[in-house]
Amino acid sequence: MKPDETIGPSKPIAGIAAGDDEWVGRARGGDAGAFRVLVERYRTRVYGLALRIVRSPPDAEEVAQDAFVRGWLALPRFRGESSFSTWLYRIAARCAFDRAQALKVQRGREAGIEAAGEPAAPEPAAPRGGKARQIERLVAELPPAQRAAVTLYYLEDRSVEQVAETLGMPENTVKTHLSRARATLRAAWLARGGEPE
């Protein structure tokens, strides 16, 4: 058992990779219909990852589109050394970090270098529960690397190893990001009155 599994009550993404191989194989061969299945399967997670990194729904959608299109173009070179989801999240995370950096530069130009900061907190893309909005706000206040680590940790079935692979970071760095993010989130959650149910 992985040490971190003791914290959470559930295993959220279990079974999502099951059955990917067939669709990935067909999509590699140029079957757009098979790729559509993969897009349907991963759209929420890719979009969610992008949203948590770029923090703006329109930009997150563009990042998700870019990630899928790049995935489609690069699929012939996908050799299955990692799972398809890890590979796709890596592309999405890279796209999102690039976009976040570009947005930061753009905002820096617009507002002057001194005032350059992080993008504004996102407006919810759809009506969601109060706690969901609250958690999104809290996650949005984390530094980008912690946001990405926390998000990928749950996308990757709580595997620090896969998060490290996706982000291209050492495992210990990911653990540090996760630990700091958890401490920050928990303190903020309690301070903002997010009373446990």
Add this chain to the structure above:
Amino acid sequence: MTCDQVDRWLDQGGSEADAAEAQAHATSCARCSVALAAALELDALLAADFAPAPEALTERVMARVALARRTAWRLEPPPFDWWVRAAAQPSVALALVLAALLMWRGDFVLGLASQGLVWLTSQLASAAAAGPVTFDPATLAALRVVLLIAAPWASWLLYRWSEDFARPHGAARGALGPGTAGGARVS
């Protein structure tokens, strides 16, 4: 287990024994009970609650996929380990040769480099009809270091340039490199 240790467990995780101890502590400590409940709730929310993607995302992606043309050039990377591929790079080979020469016949190589510099200096000096240019030992050492760095770098540039001969028009650069093995280096 103390409250601090519970906090550390909540942030960093731990073994099943740690979890049992933390939960036992939380039953008798109001502060840790609240912290544990908050951590569990946060865990569940973070895991379950991703913002829904826009409805039209799939259609937009597929429209772009239909327009995107995959490049026909698909030279699979050779089925060697990364270190074999890295060792096969001309820059690495040149660096290894230089390093080996420096270790085996360091005096000879440095002497040769010094003579070359002296010759170059004299040529430059005579060309400029000026007195001979002299380098102090520190500059000479710096030049040697630069030479050691520049030679592999130039070799790498030459290698990348040579890729153009094998790369069909429109194909991405670097597809032969070791970093593309997983297919995730998309540019």
